[in-house]
Amino acid sequence: xxxNPGEAEFHQAVREVLESLDPVVKKRPEYVEYGIIPRICxxxxxxxxKVNWQDDKGRVHTNRGFRVQFNSALGPYKxxxxxxxxxxxxxxxxxxxxxxxxxxxxGMPIGGGKGGSDFDPKGKSDHEIMRFCQAFMTxxxxxIGHDIDVPAGDIGVGGREIGYMFGQYKRMxxxxxxxxxxxxxxxxGGSRARTEATGYGTVFFADxxxxxxxxxxxxxxxxxxxxxxxxxxxxxxLNQLGATVxxxxxxxxxxxxxxxxxxxxxxxxxxVRRGRISEYxxxxxxxxxxxxxxxxxxxxxxxLPCATQNELSIGGARALIKNGCTLVAEGANMPSTPDAxxxxxxxxxxxxxxxxxxxxGVATSALEMQQNASRDSWSFEHTEExxxxxxxxxxxxCAETAEEYGRPGDYVTGANIAGFIRVADAMMxxxxx
Ligand code: NDP
Numbered sequence: 001x002x003x004n005p006g007e008a009e010f011h012q013a014v015r016e017v018l019e020s021l022d023p024v025v026k027k028r029p030e031y032v033e034y035g036i037i038p039r040i041c042x043x044x045x046x047x048x049x050k051v052n053w054q055d056d057k058g059r060v061h062t063n064r065g066f067r068v069q070f071n072s073a074l075g076p077y078k079x080x081x082x083x084x085x086x087x088x089x090x091x092x093x094x095x096x097x098x099x100x101x102x103x104x105x106x107g108m109p110i111g112g113g114k115g116g117s118d119f120d121p122k123g124k125s126d127h128e129i130m131r132f133c134q135a136f137m138t139x140x141x142x143x144i145g146h147d148i149d150v151p152a153g154d155i156g157v158g159g160r161e162i163g164y165m166f167g168q169y170k171r172m173x174x175x176x177x178x179x180x181x182x183x184x185x186x187x188x189g190g191s192r193a194r195t196e197a198t199g200y201g202t203v204f205f206a207d208x209x210x211x212x213x214x215x216x217x218x219x220x221x222x223x224x225x226x227x228x229x230x231x232x233x234x235x236x237x238l239n240q241l242g243a244t245v246x247x248x249x250x251x252x253x254x255x256x257x258x259x260x261x262x263x264x265x266x267x268x269x270x271x272v273r274r275g276r277i278s279e280y281x282x283x284x285x286x287x288x289x290x291x292x293x294x295x296x297x298x299x300x301x302x303x304l305p306c307a308t309q310n311e312l313s314i315g316g317a318r319a320l321i322k323n324g325c326t327l328v329a330e331g332a333n334m335p336s337t338p339d340a341x342x343x344x345x346x347x348x349x350x351x352x353x354x355x356x357x358x359x360x361g362v363a364t365s366a367l368e369m370q371q372n373a374s375r376d377s378w379s380f381e382h383t384e385e386x387x388x389x390x391x392x393x394x395x396x397x398c399a400e401t402a403e404e405y406g407r408p409g410d411y412v413t414g415a416n417i418a419g420f421i422r423v424a425d426a427m428m429x430x431x432x433x
Pocket of ligand 1: 157227308
């Protein structure tokens with residue numbers, strides 16, 4: 001805490017991982033001897049830069065850009081870029097730290113990193129977004145590359161922003177280096193199923209949890225928070241598996257539609273018009289909008305928090321438990337607070353942490369890198385099948401590791417230990433560097 005003052009989210013993420021590692025360190029004292037824990041908690045490199053850009057009226061704005069290259073023992077740094085006014089070093093470091101273990105869990109050759117800016121894309125015109133993305137990439141371009149660091153999207157960064165950044169990188173370097181960013185459009189090097197991957201992957205993971213007790217999503221009532229990339233494609237897969245999504249949200253509040261939220265309308269509202277979720281209730285008499293409040297008050301069998309960090313606190317956890325929710329799988333990064341996770345554990349709610357349940361996005365980004373490297377383009381079905389296999393594999397790895405370390409059913413412990421061991425062993429093999 002003294003070494004990284006004021007970085008509350010980073011402290012929270014580190015504490016959560018370290019708390020799980022006691023049994024590993026006891027079993028493998030060489031990790032201590034080689035200083036693996038302090039080394040893994042310190043980013044290899046943190047880049048902070050100024051981003052000047054002009055709005056449509058010609059006024060100049062100054063934002064701050066970040067890229068934290070955390071750990072590259074397993075491969076090039078890999079992790080998204082977040083554009084949101086709440087972004088500061090502590091947020092980027094928490095996300096980068098989580099990313100190390102998540103990427104390790106996928107079994108693919110990718111290290112951990114994260115970046116972003118405190119730029120607020122809300123209410124900006126297309127031209128303003130483009131000028132910001134170009135200014136951001138002008139500063140970032142010298143630090144990335146297909147075998148150095150490969151950024152992708154996150155909150156506030158989707159296909160449009162990746163396009164503007166890729167264009168600027170191409171202009172600056174004079175090279176068509178497809179593998180420098182992932183989340184690209186399908187006609188210029190993107191992978192089919194990348195857009196869907198995080199939401200689909202979270203549902204695949206939860207489905208594996210259900211299968212252990214011979215259950216399925218068929219007929220289940222689900223609450224999904226958020227209405228961005230992850231939430232929308234969780235909704236799509238849930239519909240395909242026969243579940244009903246009764247509530248979704250954005251930062252203004254949540255909507256409830258007991259008959260099930262309509263995917264096509266939600267896509268049109270959020271992906272095309274970039275509107276507010278309250279407009280969904282304006283257009284549908286079966287739906288109601290609740291301003292502010294907490295979505296977790298809506299009764300459900302399963303909850304998928306897919307919006308942002310610390311959105312599900314102890315009050316939300318208690319409401320879910322009281323209403324009979326039996327499974328929570330995180331589509332977002334660290335959406336549940338530590339006391340909410342404890343409440344789930346004590347209340348017998350099955351719980352999957354984001355670093356396991358939402359790893360489908362980065363795994364499919366790694367598949368995009370493979371396609372770029374071989375100048376190939378796979379079908380949707382093939383890519384989705386590989387995504388599902390990867391999620392089944394992550395689920396198995398977490399469940400088996402939890403069992404091996406005497407915590408059966410504890411996916412938090414399983415994910416932290418399995419991810420850590422893979423990175424720690426690679427760090428040992430590479431020596432003290
Ligand atoms: P988007 O920007 O597409 O969507 C974010 C959604 O969350 C929006 O509906 C937004 O509402 C809502 N939201 C943001 N902040 C709050 C808040 N404080 N309270 C309530 N709602 C809020 O982002 P993504 O869907 O890509 O990301 C969502 C989460 O998933 C993040 O935690 C991200 O790190 C994680 N994730 C994303 C991956 C990906 O592939 N995209 C991969 C792995 C994890 P509003 O529009 O009002 O701000």
